[in-house]
Amino acid sequence: MIKKCLFPVAGYGTRFLPATKAQPKEMLPILTKPLVQYGVEEALAAGMDHIAFVTGRNKRAIEDHFDITYELEDMISGTIRESQLNCVRNLIEQCTFTYTRQNHMRGLGDAILIGEALIGEQPFGVILADDLGVGEPDGIMAQMVRVYEKYRCSIVAVEEVPVEEVDKYGIVSGQRLDDQHIRVERMVEKPSPLDAPSNLAVIGRYILTPDIFDILRNTPPGKNGEVQLTDALQAQAANGKVIAYRFRGQRFDCGSIEGFVDATNFFFNRMQEQQ
Ligand code: UTP
Numbered sequence: 096m097i098k099k100c101l102f103p104v105a106g107y108g109t110r111f112l113p114a115t116k117a118q119p120k121e122m123l124p125i126l127t128k129p130l131v132q133y134g135v136e137e138a139l140a141a142g143m144d145h146i147a148f149v150t151g152r153n154k155r156a157i158e159d160h161f162d163i164t165y166e167l168e169d170m171i172s173g174t175i176r177e178s179q180l181n182c183v184r185n186l187i188e189q190c191t192f193t194y195t196r197q198n199h200m201r202g203l204g205d206a207i208l209i210g211e212a213l214i215g216e217q218p219f220g221v222i223l224a225d226d227l228g229v230g231e232p233d234g235i236m237a238q239m240v241r242v243y244e245k246y247r248c249s250i251v252a253v254e255e256v257p258v259e260e261v262d263k264y265g266i267v268s269g270q271r272l273d274d275q276h277i278r279v280e281r282m283v284e285k286p287s288p289l290d291a292p293s294n295l296a297v298i299g300r301y302i303l304t305p306d307i308f309d310i311l312r313n314t315p316p317g318k319n320g321e322v323q324l325t326d327a328l329q330a331q332a333a334n335g336k337v338i339a340y341r342f343r344g345q346r347f348d349c350g351s352i353e354g355f356v357d358a359t360n361f362f363f364n365r366m367q368e369q370q
Contacts, residue, residue, distance in 0.1 A: 096142055097141070097142065097143055097217075097218050097219060097220055097240055097243065097302065098142070098143055098144060098145050098217070099143060099145040099146075099147055099213070099214050099217065099219040099220070100135075100138035100141075100143035100145070100146055100147065100219065100220035100221070100222055100236070101147045101148075101149065101207065101210045101213070101214060101219055101220065101221045101222075102121075102131065102134060102135075102146065102147065102148045102149070102221075102222055102223075102224055103149045103197075103203055103206035103207060103210065103221070103223065104119060104121050104131065104148055104149065104150055104151070104154055104157060104224060105149055105150055105151035105154070105196070105197040105200065105206050106120070106151075106200065107200065108120030108121075108225075108350070110350060110351060110352070111123065111350075111352075111355075117153060118153070118156055119131075119153060119154045119156055119157055120225060120350065121134075121154075121157060121224045121225065122156050122157065122160065123349070123355070125227060125349065125355075125358050125359055125362050126359065126362050126363060126366065127179065128182070129160060130224045130225060130227060130349055131157055131160070131224045132160070132182070132183060132186070133224070133227050133228075134222040134223075134224035134227075135161070135186055135190065136182075136186065136234075137222065137228060137230075137234040137235065137236050137237075138220060138222055138236055139186065139189060139190060140233065140234045140236070140237050141220065141234060141236035141237040141239070141240050142237075142240065143219075143220050143236070144189055144190045144191065145190070145191050145193070146161075146190050146191070146192050146193070147192075147193045147194075147195075147210055147213035147214060147219075148192070148193070148194045148195075149195055149196070149197050149206045149207070149209050149210045149213075150194055150195070150196055150197070151196055151197050151198075151200070152196075158192075158194060160183065161183070161186065161187055161190075161192050162187065163187070168180065193213045194213075195209060195210065195212055195213055196209075197209050200321075201316070201321060201322055202316070202319070202320075202321025202322040202323060202324075203223075203321070203322075203323065203324045204311050204314055204321070204322035204323050204324040204325075204326065204327055205311075205321070205322040207221065207303070207307070207308075207311060207324060208308060208311040208312060208322070211308045214305070215305070216305045217305055218243065218302060218303065218304050218305065219302070219303060219305070220236055220239070220240075220300075220301070220302050221299075221300070221301040221302075221303060222236065222299060222300060223298075223299025223300075224299075225299065225348070225349045225350035226298050226299030226300065226346050226347070226348060226349065226350070227346065227347045227349045227354075227358050228252075228298075228300065228342075228344060228345075228346045229344050229345050229346070229347075229361070230342065230343060230344035231343045231344040231345075232343075234344075235252055235300050235342045235344055235346070236300060236302075238340070238342055238343060238344075239252060239300060239302050239340060239342070240302070242276070242302075242338060242340045243302045246276075246338045248304060248331070248335075248336040248337060248338060249301065249302060249303050249304050249307065249328060249331050249336060249337045249338070250301065250302040250337075250338050250339075250340055251265075251267065251279070251297045251300070251301050251328065251337060251338075251339050251340070252297070252298050252299075252300035252301070252339075252340055252342045252346075253267060253277075253295045253296060253297055253298065253339045253340065253341055253342075254295070254296060254298060254341065254342070254346065255294050255295060255296070256294055256295075256296040257294070258288050258291070258294050259288055260296075261285075261286055261287075261288055261291040261294055261296065262285050262286060262287055262288065262291075263285065263296075264285065264296035264297060264298075265282055265283070265284050265285070265296065265297040265323075265324075265325040265328075266282070266283050266286055266291045266292060266293060266294070266295060266296055266297070267279045267281065267282050267292070267293065267295050267296075267297060267332075267337075267339045268280060268281045268292035268293040268295065269281065269332070269339065272338075274341070275340060275341045276338055276339070276340060276341075277295070277338065277339040277341075278335055278337075278338060278339075279328075279332040279337040279338065279339050280332060281329070281332070282297075282325050282328050282329045282332055282337070283325070284317060284318045284323045284325040284326065285318055295339060295341075297325070297339070298342075298346050299346075300342070301324075304331070304336070306331070307327055307328075307331065310327040310330045310331065311324075311327045314326050314327045314330075347361065
């Protein structure tokens, strides 16, 4: 069983300025729930009840969200508003939350290495909360756990993207095992469309084996001067230890305005259908 899920949330979210000037982008809501809550729900549905955050300055609202708010809860006690907090109360009851900070924005790979103190020597999930996943029928991370149980190595979730967008993603290529699984041979971070080995893009869901920490420790800064998780995964892939998984469902890039609006419309339409 994979029990821990790491949420690197130290990024500045500059694409959403000024909304993210004084609040974390992970707290931006899709309807009434902040992005990060969708991510924690997905982790818990995959059996991961230890939620580890790598945070930064201006991110305290995330800690407060996963804690009791006495005055507010007292005020709405007994009113119809009370039930609106049930979903987050359930998470608080069922999960353990731990936090550490990344002091300097040195990239996603560096953020994950800092998370080692919270994870230890065990395989773990990673969710980038600004990628909002809607798995079919179950969550993307739950699907990935099943893939991990079969292959026992690092797993990355991938989807096809338009060729002109490959320079926004880590791109993989390798040996196709079946319709949904590829044994990764090459991984390139944000290649130009001409250099991209495919149009299969890694989205913000990973299961990583703990040897990734030693690899990250020895990974020099890469693209944009940041320690790239993609470079560390390439070292595992060289030993056949990374499986790319084409997940069932869809994902919204809520780190971009267009993806954020699409997600809002999707959940709004779903809510109306359910009423
Ligand atoms: P992004 O590339 O989306 O960067 O990071 P960002 O800062 O969050 O957003 P923009 O581009 O400025 O709008 C991908 C993920 O990696 C985390 C971010 O929090 C996000 O979840 N990250 C990135 C860190 O935790 N630390 C870093 O040094 C870099």
